[in-house]
Amino acid sequence: MNGKKILFVSSELVPYLPENQVSLMSYEAPRMVNSKGGQIRIFMPRYGNINERRHQLHEVIRLSGMNLVINDMDMPLIIKVASIPRERIQVYFIDNEEYFKRKATFTDSDGNLFPDNDERAIFFAKGVVETVKKLNWSPDIIHVHGWMASLLPLYLREYYADEPIFADSKIVTSVYDKGFEGQLDAQMHKKIAFDGIENDKIGALETPDYNNLLKVAVDYSDAIILASEQLSDDLTEHIAKLDKPVLPYVSFQESEEAYSNFYNTEVLK
Secondary structure, eight states: OTTOEEEEEESOOTTTSOOOHHHHHHHHHHHHHHHTTOEEEEEEEOOTTSOHHHHTOEEOTTTOOOEEEETTEEEEOEEEEEEEGGGTEEEEEEEOHHHHOSSSSSBOTTSOBOTTHHHHHHHHHHHHHHHHHHHTOOOSEEEEESGGGTTHHHHHHTTTTTOGGGTTOEEEEEEOSOOOSSBSOTTHHHHHHTTTOOGGGSGGGGSOBHHHHHHHHHHTOSEEEEOSSOOOHHHHHHHHTSOSOEEOOOOGGGHHHHHHHHIIIIIOO
């Protein structure tokens, strides 16, 4: 991995959020690349339940200030940054008062999905791309973790298809069994279509449940990692039909060697 540039985009990441399969692998994969001499950038949403003082987040003025259009509304983009001291890893946070100030991640105190989770996912995808463009940092690999990040492959390949900085980037999506119950907003596909993405590209999102979000993500990825031991039959069958490199599930203890080999022999070949 020496000298390779890898962009990690994740819904969740330890130590900023509680430990689970997504947040742990979203930390472990970049740690591995960092230890092998790769260059990394990590992006996640700045949820309101992340303690900014304890984790020493601060705004990056030169990267903030842009407005992103979400369903015909201008939404200000704020970029914050923090470091994971023991690994010397820097993390960029995508923030917006409307979408991410609330003191929770995906659901309210009753366990109901936030009604604007679809717009938050669109904002996150666009925010990551626009910030990487400002950094003028061209990644060799873009590795996506978690459903809040699942629109990134679609937006990179459709909305940002002509961006030269991503022309040679390979997209890897890790598929987890940790999703959500129910569906996101029924108008999600129309909000994405507002960005000029054709309906036939996002037909699955007319039913915006977890499986369909991940189907769209893997459809627009170059390679796939099965990051959970048990996935739904629906997702498993969909992935099996794709003519793309797939890394089968490996245990956490085996992941460092397996991921490194997969990047080098399948993704970057």
